[in-house]
Amino acid sequence: MARSHSPPPEVPACYAIVHPGLEELAAEEIQRDLGAEIRRTAEGIVVFRVDAVDARLLEMRLTEDVFLFGWGTDQLTYRATDLDQIERWTARGVDWQHLLRLHHDIRPRPKGKPSYRLVTQMDGKHVYMRKDAGKALARGLGAHIPDSWRPAEENAAVEVWLTINGQTAICGLRLSDREMRHRTYKGEHRPASLRPTVAAAMVRVAAIRPGEVVVDPMCGAGTILAETVAYAERFRGQGVAVRGGDLEFGAARAATLNLRRIGAPHLCWWDATRLPLPDAETDHVICNPPFGKQLSSPEEIGPLYRGMVREYDRILKPGGQAVLLVSDGNALREATQAVGWTPTKRVRLRILGQSATISAWRKQGG
Template sequence: MPFQRPKRRSPQRGPQSNAARPARPGRPGSRPNQAPTRGPRHDPAGRPAGAAPAGAVRQRAFVKQPTVDMSRPLFAVQTQPGVGQLLLAEINATLQKPMLVAQRHVTQKDDMLLFHTDTNSKELFNLRTAEDLFVVAARAFNISPDQSGLKQIHAAVKNSMLVPTALRVFTLNGGRTPKMTSFRVVTRVTGKQDFARKAVGIAVADAVRDNWPGRWKLVEEEADVEMWVTLFGSEIVVAIRLSTGGMRHRIQRVVDRPAALRPAIAAAMVRLSNPQPTDVFLDAMAGTGTIIAERAAVGPFERLIAGDKSREAVKALSRNLASVGGDLAIRRLDATDLPFQPGEINKLVTNLPFGKQVNNIDELHQLYSGVCAEWARIVAPGGMIVALAAEIDVLREKINATPELRVRGTFPIAVLGQTATIVQLERRRM
């Protein structure tokens, strides 16, 4: 955004009026950081003072850092692609005075939210739909896509006023900044630029060593500080990582299986079921038990039931859910022919097999028809159903053919690079 013309001071308020000030060389009548005047002060067309006339070419603005309270930390959280809106709902529901600053997306990699909150930073690790937590150390806009953009990035990071607060938050959360602080840079770039992704990381690293407090040494691994640098087109965000890999893998599995559900996605699905202490909660395609473990972690329940058609999966469930307390049943189940009475279940959350896990499309249609019929039968009126499906068109067809089910929301996400949809359903009160 171009800098705005400051108000002219009256000659009586100082020894020299603005009109008498010398002009910058080569730019008659203009002052530093200000576009030249393009028209009369009072435009007959009614445009604001200093506005460019219609049809004028708009010049690229100077690199601009955001105007924020530098003493207040700016946090960033990342999650799986598409889960960002559900993470935002968790932030709004659980944190004190949350204020969303920006929502960004790295295609097929992450959703990122930037926000302020009055909640203690140590409590932010409890955000279950988040996979990583950061504090922002630098942020700037209007980065040029040509080679000059690298100089702009260097200057923005070198002179960022967010650095002292970010380093303070980092140390408060157990981070180390010894006399010689080692750091590594993780760089991601979206959009088209004339420079390589690696060059962005080098510009940031040079800026850190040039002007950040203390002494800094760039390393490839085992660093004291991990900085994630993301260039979102013309916006640069440099964030210090506060979390470890334990945040994204908070559900510990004794037995793992290929394509097991990410805990953040399981957490988002469980939140959509509106957990209550009266939940009789079923996952009949439980796999490694991530959804059941997540439901057990978020609060009290009446009963949990985990099942799978595979004997191998049932054995894995028994080991992975061994530490879950309360009323938990683990059974071998066929999701299309369940041994429950009508209305016995009031919450059902499940990850449906993806197309690659089913032999052909006919089998997929048969599977989805069967599960929808059972959902309508065993879930109590008013009960919630949340399902993750890759073949959303097939599932929607079967839902539409089941009058007892009503769609309350759909949330497109990406799972291991494949598009999928979380569907939130309600069992109608007939």
């Protein structure tokens, strides 16, 4: 990204922070669902332009946070001179009052003295520390934040974020709040539960159509099914039929409670290798089985994956599709070869520090 500033005209660029590895899928969602023009992607970042800045920006499911763009560069030097640049670009390169007006259109200004928060994220071997970059940001913003505003640690009315990754830095005004990444349905938590944005990416890969049947046989806290229901809102009346369950009674219960918040059905206590579901009636299996680390041992993974894939093959319609998130790609490939599935897509990402892959597979026939 050559250094650039938000141009004075009405609609500034926006950017999204996304889970690393999901940039392409998130850009596709932003482009299709918002009609946006994608300007560029970098690790964990998608920069885009929309015709109007409105609340639809907050409806993106693959985005962790969305911002009005202030400035960006891909020419940081790792040296202390970066700090002067950060201060200068923040102080002089951005029409913060314009960005604040747009921000208040989406997130109305609270009554009383507004609160603000500055957030600095930094990754890379810079000679300065994250807190030095944060101080440079604060100095740059000094003249733009009225004295009457009070700093806050959380739930601030206004947040300015600076995200540095190696030579790249991007700075802007946050439009989203924690609900965008955490959602409102996830009251019950389970170990190894997926980030909602990653579950949403799996649903996006599945490209579900109205009226189809979607099953998550190892549903944990129900994140994938909740994201499926949210995705299907675009189908209005027709929706999709979701089914799911888990071997752990506590998980099936947690998922049922979470999904009740969005009006989805009761989930089952079952074994994914022996499902009480009919042959060839499911359009999509979307599932995140244990990785063989946190929830079961590596030796158990081969037999588990073989058993589950055989069962998913039985319940899928001819030509039906499975979207699976695993860490041990070899164990999964071996299991899918045994039933003759064809791979159709792969997305690599990291989950809790481990490399993982979302892969899509098509059953024969159809």
